Every structure is written in C-alpha cells, then in structure tokens.
Amino acid sequence: MTSPSDGRERLYLYDTTLRDGAQTTEVNFSLADKQLIARMLDELGIDYVEGGYPGANPLDTEFFAEKATRKAHFAAFGMTKRAGRSAANDPGVAGLLGSAADVICFVAKSWDEQVKVALEISLDDNLAGIRESLLAARDSGREAMLDCEHFFDGYKANPAYALACVKAAYEAGARWIVLCDTNGGTLPDEVEAIVREVARDVPGDHLGIHAHDDTGCAVANSLAAVRAGARQIQGTLNGLGERCGNANLVSLIPTLALKSPYADMFAIGVDAEGLRGLTPLSRALDEILNRAPNRHAPYVGASAFATKAGIHASALLKDPHSYEHVEPETVGNQRQLLVSDQAGRSNLIAGLARVGIAVDKDDRRLTRLLAVVKEKEAQGYAYEAADASFFLLAKGVLGGVPTFFNVDRFSVNVERRYNAVGELTTVAEAIVKVEVDGEVMISAAEGNGPVNALDVALRKDLGKYQRFIEGIHLTDFKVRVFQGGTDAVTRVLVEFADETGARWCTVGVSPNIIDASFQALNDSIIYKLVTSGA
Amino acid sequence: MTSPSDGRERLYLYDTTLRDGAQTTEVNFSLADKQLIARMLDELGIDYVEGGYPGANPLDTEFFAEKATRKAHFAAFGMTKRAGRSAANDPGVAGLLGSAADVICFVAKSWDEQVKVALEISLDDNLAGIRESLLAARDSGREAMLDCEHFFDGYKANPAYALACVKAAYEAGARWIVLCDTNGGTLPDEVEAIVREVARDVPGDHLGIHAHDDTGCAVANSLAAVRAGARQIQGTLNGLGERCGNANLVSLIPTLALKSPYADMFAIGVDAEGLRGLTPLSRALDEILNRAPNRHAPYVGASAFATKAGIHASALLKDPHSYEHVEPETVGNQRQLLVSDQAGRSNLIAGLARVGIAVDKDDRRLTRLLAVVKEKEAQGYAYEAADASFFLLAKGVLGGVPTFFNVDRFSVNVERRYNAVGELTTVAEAIVKVEVDGEVMISAAEGNGPVNALDVALRKDLGKYQRFIEGIHLTDFKVRVFQGGTDAVTRVLVEFADETGARWCTVGVSPNIIDASFQALNDSIIYKLVTSGA
Secondary structure (H helix, E strand, O other): OOOOOOEEEEEEEEOOOOOOHHHHHHHHHHHHHHHHHEEEEEEEOOOOEEEEEEOHHHHHHHHHOOOOOOEEEEEEEEEEEOOOOOOHHHHHHHHOOOOOEEEEEEEEEEOOOHHHHOOOOHHHHOOOHHHHHHHHHHHHEEEEEEEEEEEHHHHOOOOHHHHHHHHHHHHOOOOOOEEEEEOOOOOHHHHHHHHHHHHHHHHHHHHHOEOOOOOOOOHHHHHHHHHOOOEEEEEEHOOOOOEEEEEOOHHHHHHHHHHHHHHHHOOOOHHHHHHHHHHHHHHHHHHHHHHOOOOOOOOOOOOOEEEOOOOHHHHHOOOOHHOOOOHHHOOOOOOOOOOHHHHHHHHHHHHHHOOOOOOOOOOHHHHHHHHHHHHHHHHHHHHHHHHHHHHHHHHHHOOOOOOOEEEEEEEEEEEEOOOOOOOEEEEEEEEEEEEOOOOOEEEEEEEOHHHHHHHHHHOOOOOHHHHHHHHEEEEEEEEEOOOOOOOEEEEEEEEEEEOOOOEEEEEEEEEHHHHHHHHHHHHHHHHHHHHOOO | OOOOOOOEEEEEEEOOOOOOOOOOOOOOOHHHHHHHHHHHHHHOOEEEEEEEOOOOOOHHHHHHHOOOOOOOOEEEEEOOOOOOOHHHHHHHHHHHHOOOOOEEEEEEEEHHHHHHHHHHHOOOHHHHHHHHHHHHHHOOEEEEEEEEHHHHHHHHHHHHHHHHHEEEEEEEEOOOEEOOOOOOOHHHHHHHHHHHHHHHHHOOOHHEOEEOOOOOOOOHHHHHHOOOOOOEEEEEEEHOOOOEEOOOOHHHHHHHHOOHHHHEEOOOOOOHHHHHHHHHHHHHHHHHHHHOOOOOOOOOOOOOOOEEEHHHHHHHHHHHHHHOOOEEEEHOOOEEEEOOOOOOHHHHHHHHHOOOOOOOOOOHHHHHHHHHHHHHHHHHHHHOOOHHHHHHHHHHHHHHOOOOOOEEEEEEEEEEEEEOOOOOEEEEEEEEEEEEEEEEEEEEEEOHHHHHHHHHHHHOOOOOHHHHHHOEEEHHHHHEEOOOOOOOOEEEEEEEEHHHHEEEEEEEOOOOOHHHHEEEEEHHHHHHHHHHOO
C-alpha cells in the first residue's frame, strides 16, 4: 500500500466514464473521444482509467491497441471465464489479455440467485471462474481486480456466498475487490453497514465501491463505503452511466480533497492544480458530448456559487464563506453575483493572455471590453471553446481589426426534387457576393448541405487575400439549440485547421442556423488573415 | 403527534418549491404557476406547502390573499421581528400575520458569527426575536415554526448558541424547529451526528431538516437526519433551489414510501396513487418551467429504468428486479430497453411493446426488422429518444403505414441582404409542394430560420388531414454532427406536442441538415396522423 509522506492514507480513484459511462442513453463515444477523455483523466490525476471491453467490439479493441494513459493505470473490463472451459481457452479472457491494458478488471456475479438464473451455472463454478480468471491475469504480469456485480443485493440475500466471492478473489491475489451496487437501490446506511462487515474478512485497502445514483445517493454511498473502510472509489465524470448514472467523481473529488474529515484522513492523486482544472474539465466533457452543462452541478455548475437572493448577496459580500462551503476558485469555478466586476476583470485578463493579448490590469479599455463580452454572452455567445472569436472581439475593442472584405449578400438554397433519373434528391447551393477593396466578386458553390455550400462559396474568391486562405479547411462543426423549438437561438461552433496543423475555433449565434454558421465561418477566415499578417 | 393506525411513526414532508425553489437561476414563477404548483403538491399528499414571503413582494402578497391548498398546511415564510421593536410593530411580521397562511415559518440565524456580522445585533436580541415572533404567530391562532439558518455551521462553531436558538423556539411553542444546512456543505455523517445531539434536548418529532445539494448529498443528508430523529423533511420538486438546489422530494418520496427501513418505520402523506403520479408530476413541473426533463433523474427520469447493454437486457427480461431496485410502475415510470446497436432481439421486442406493438418472439418478421434497425443505426439514426420514428419504422416493416401524403418538392432559401432601411438582415423562407389523394397543394412560409420556415410551410395545408394536425407544435429541436466537418452526417431530433400534452420524438439523418430536419418533421406529422386514426 502506497502511503503519502504526510501520514494520511491513500484513497484511489477509478474512473469508468469510458466503460459504464458509455452506457448512458444518447452517449456514443468515438475512438478520438475515448483517447481525448483518457488524456484528460490522466492529467487530472485519476489513478485508474477503465477504457472499455477489448475483444467485445471493434472500437474498444482498437482503443486498447496501445496504452491510452501516461501516469494512470489503464484498465480493461470483461467477464470472468465461462464455466466449462479454461481461462487459457476463453475468447473473452483472451481479448483482455491481448490488450495493452496494465490492469484487468473482471466482473462476476456475487448474488447467488443471479448466478443460477442469469448465468445458469453452479455457485462453485462461479467461484472457480473468479479464481482462475484472476490468476490468468496475474500470470500475464498484470494487476488484477474483481467487480462483484449485484454485491449488496447478493449480500442481503445470501451473505455467505457474496463474501465467498470476495474472499475467492482476495485469495487469488486480486489487488482490488469492488463492491458494486449494480441496480443502484442500496441506501447509505446499508452500504456502510455491509462494507464494514466485509472489511472484517478482507482488508479495506483491497476494497472498492461502485455506486449508482438510482436513489440520488451515489456520492453519499461512496463516502459511506470509505467511512466503513473501502479505499477505492469508482465513478464517472459528470456522473455519466446507465439509468441515473454512476457516482459523480466531479462531485466526489472536491469533497475528498477539501472537506473534513476526508481531506484530513486521505490523500488522493488529484493535486491542487488538477482540482482547479475540474470546472473546465467537466464542461469540456459536455462539449465533447454536445450537451448543455448542468448549471446546478455541485462545485462545477455555473450556478454552484451563484446567489440570487438580495439578502444572501449582501451577506456574501460581507463574509463569503457564509454562503460558500468551499472557495469557488479552488475548483476552477467562480462566484456569481450581480457585481462581479473584479472577478470578471481578472478572468478577462487571463483570457486575453491565453489568446496572446497582453493588457495592463488598469487599462481603461478593459471596462468596455468586459461590457461587450457580457452583452455577447447574454445573447448566447460562448467564448470558452471559441478562442479565435474571442481574439477578434477583443482586438476589435482594444485595437481594431482591419476590414479585409465585406459580404453584402449571400443566398443559400436547399431543394428537394426529382433528379434526371427520377430519384428524389436534395441539393444545396450558395451564392456569395464579396467586396474587397471596392472590387465585387460573386461566387457560387454546391455542397452536401447548406453550410458546406456556404463555406465553399465564401472561400472561393477573396481576391488579393485568397492566397492566405488556400490551405484552410473546416474540421468540426457543432450546433446547439437553446430553449427548445426552431424559434429558439442557435449557437454554432466551427473549427478550422490549416496546412501547418494549427487549429482555431469560432462561434456564431442567431435564431437562424445559416446566419449563425455564416458568422462563425466569417470569423474563421478573418482570424486566419489577421494571424497570417495579411 | 398524529400516528397512523399501523403503528408506524408519521414523517412529515414540507415543500419549499415556491419559496426556496423560486431562488433557482432562471426560474421565475407567475401567480398562475404558483397556484397550479400548490394544487399539484396538495394532490400529491405533501403535508406543508410553503408559498413564499407575503408582505415582501406584491406577487407573494397576492398569492397569500387566500389559502392555496385544500388539505396541506399553507405556510408563509419570513424573518423574525427586528431588534428594537415589538413583534406587533414589525412590518415584516405584520405581512405574515395578514396573510391567509395557516402556518408561519420564521427564519432566524443560529450561527453566532452571522448574528454579529450580518445582522449586527446581540446574541440575546436574536433569541428574543425568535421567542417573540413565534408567540405572535401562535397568538394569531396559527401553527408556528422556526427555520434555523446556518444551523450546522453554527453548531460546529458554537454548539451552545445554536442549541439555545433551537430551545428558545421549542419553549416558545414552535411546532417544528428546522435545522438548515444553508450553504449546503455539511456531509451526511456530520448531519447525523449533530441532529442526534440536538434530539437529546428537543424531541425529534419537533425537528426538521433542510438540506442543499452543494456536495451532491442533499437526499442522503435528509435521510441521515431522519435516522438521527428528525421527523420533518424540507425539499423541493425536482430539486429546484438556489445554487445546486434543495433536497429533491421527487427522489426522497419513493425511497421513504417503498424502501427498507424507511417504509417499515414511517408513514408519509403520499399514498400509492400519489406515488404513481410522481413521474407525470415531475415532468409537468418542467413543462411549467419550459425545461427539458432530466432523463437521468432518480425514479422519474426517462432513463431511470433504461437498459442499453445487451447482457443486462437479457438478464432483465429473465428477472426484472435484477436491474430494477423498485418497480417502475409504482412511481408512474416505465421500463425502457433501448433499441441501440448493442442490443438484440429481446431489446427489440421490449422496444416494440413500449410503443404499443405486440409481436411474438418467434415472429420471423423480427429478423428483418432487426436488420433494418441495424442498417439505419449504421447510417446514424438513433431510436433511443425517437420513439415515434421507431414506431413508424417498425410499422412499416411489420404491417405498413398508409401513404397519407407525398412531398414531391420543397425548397428552402436563406438570404442575407440589406433591407429597405439599409440594415443587413437574414430572411428564411420555404416552399413545399404536397400531394394528397392526387390533389397538389403548394404552401409557402417565412420563418426565423430555415427549419422553422420548412416546419410552418409543411403543416400549412395537408388537405383532408389538416384537421388532425391543427393542435400540434414543435417543442424541441436538437442537432448533432458526426465525425467533424460540414461534409459529415447530421442527426436531427425533433419533439412535438399536441393540445392534450402528448409528446413524441422523431429523428432524421442526412449530410444535409435541412434534409435531416425534413425527415424528422415529416415523421412527426405522419405519427400524429397514424395515432389519431386519420
């Protein structure tokens, strides 16, 4: 057991966003998503990153072709060997052992009824499967662990058998035996009592907890298990996961790192810098999933430190900790009050530095820029992911951006009709009228869709500036609609790249998706011209 | 103390949706909203409905002009009298006593530091304010209670003073003294320990708990307080409330009503019928607030009983309670087996049953339908959220859907140009050519954007079918772009509602966002026609 030098006990965090989180309704990770999220978890300081089921589907097999983390353990998840064959001859186990994972997490049922009804094997065969699978993983030189599925229901129905599964794994050398509340219905007091019982037979520093949020208690269940002795917590970013989700690591980490008694008793792998990155990380995940972040999420939500009530706001100004249980900055969040000029100003200076604009903190133009940014944000613009649009907005207020060209008119048409061979087809075309230095150019283009057509037409002929934009191309396009209905506001985020591999992102907002796309495309071109010295 | 005849102890529910819930960012109740929500809470079987601050603002004063509940206590919330004047001469207390409330809930600070810093009065004056305010409310013939603001932080800082506030209220005849975790940072074990201490001095059946979700533990904190002796729980519908929200009564009620040990020990005012109304009630509140319901909400979320993984799905069909901690029907929800590419035949049958199509498991047409679904999913269609499109797809394969109308042609145009007063504007218009029973109709419409224009034009004239779709309207529109670039595939999800409140969701996929939108809009109309018996 690794112990930190300050005498606190080590508590391990195991992330299953890429495995259990992938079971979330409407979540479908691509390979690139998985690689990106694994890197984010690694940088955060998570101890274990569970990546999926190598061998069970092509995506996960490809993801496990090489190790996706640098510091964190990279864990593969799969079932124990089937009854009636050896671990060496089990294709599922082979898929796990053939992967680049350095930890193998087997899952086995620990509820006697489930072993009989769902697996239709004997209770002894299930125990043998646990032992032999763990030994096979250890023989391959890896750390091995067991997820006990249905552990709490199993323990309530037949404590001896549930415990036998745990002990079989411990005796076979499992580094961790994780007690899973698979259907999510166990309450904190039960979790605490049962984990305490288990910890009499198996050392707590080999026990983990895997909680689901079906009663709204996943975070509390995880804390209850730690109080009872468990030293590994499994969870997901933003509480992704099947049904109501898994224990939310983004809520748990600050509690463990900042709050008594946990912070006094335990050290975790996430340091102060990782903690400050938690709010941006949580929002980046939503960005990848194209979801609106939960404003009310503990610690990281936009409203988590917001105060609406007048009496609270004035008390808050007199004494911030009266309404703030932790300092928002420690988790990378910020207090939200009507009068947030100071906080706004320092955020703004940091944002400008990020896009390469140095401004003195006493520069009076900052007040105007802050007002412009707030007005834009009120309209629905978001600059967190759109650095290039933020750069142009700031340049416009601080120093001015040249007017390279004007788009006086554009027209985009989408038509569904029968084509020459009698098939129904949909065609999109765009016409753009651009004026450069008094010269007017009209360009037209077809595209797969209206935005593609507009993009191609817009970049077809910019006269003397054309040579600066020849190598750029659109690499990503995201759309979010606010407040339901096509009458609502649409926000478009666009990413471009050039031949050097540089990437930049811009934003557009309008009730009209084509207009929002035009704004973002236009910003992308202007950004390229400004940064190329055109 | 009322006790139910079965020997269980009575546990009281106190809803503060209309007071603390009104502090939620972006929530602004109208008078009609408040009246409607009070009726919903009353019918649910909530014991106390807190309506707001009569006398503090015109809306709440008007709302308290008459009693808004039939069975439930109707509670008014306000501050204890100010120091230096009598309760009889305090305008705040007068506002409360002049209302139609039958319960007055005073709030007072119980953290010594806060009394000094925020109120700037002596600790004794604060105690006197508590006593005199409660007596004034009791003298008016009402039930009186006290919310102890900052109780847990106060108790940790100065337990004697925090307890003195509780005892002063108890001795002045308060029916309830509610321990508030105002900044939401107290963890369940602390709540349990502190409430247990307080319950040594004041009977637990006079103690309440008011928890906030700043650590994700509001539900667990409420349960912890009940374990320690408290017999009133305060919370809100859907966990509305300042910052991260209050304890969510919609999560707590089923736990208290259905789960051990709470259901065995306590009786609550919500009966089995009220419980079955919980899912529709939770969604109705979101409707009033114009918010998308949280799919992952415990008990009532659309995904709360959803299973995506194939292995889980087959186990679930063998034995539902393996993955369901309560029966979904008890809370008015339903099991959802997701038709996703991870799923097989059993998910498909369950999916069909959900949309009202009964098919024998040996029906050979299932093989073809499964192949069609998989092919569609490979193209980017997702039916998890698009029940109506799934219904039409299945009907098409299994039995056929009538061809109500054909859209031979549509054209959508978006144009940016200078308007008559020289401003740059963007206009969208659509033309749709529909054929119904050999009759051709051409409709045109303008819109805020191209999808809105297309939607309006498409529903403008469907000839003899028009009467079936008069009451429908678009309520949500979501766009997801896959694999980067405008060349990529776009998935559009559209939700419609009709005048009865029924909602259905459809999907469209195409490289062209307008074409994808058209598919989804078209499916929505056809679904309405099929289910209306057109």
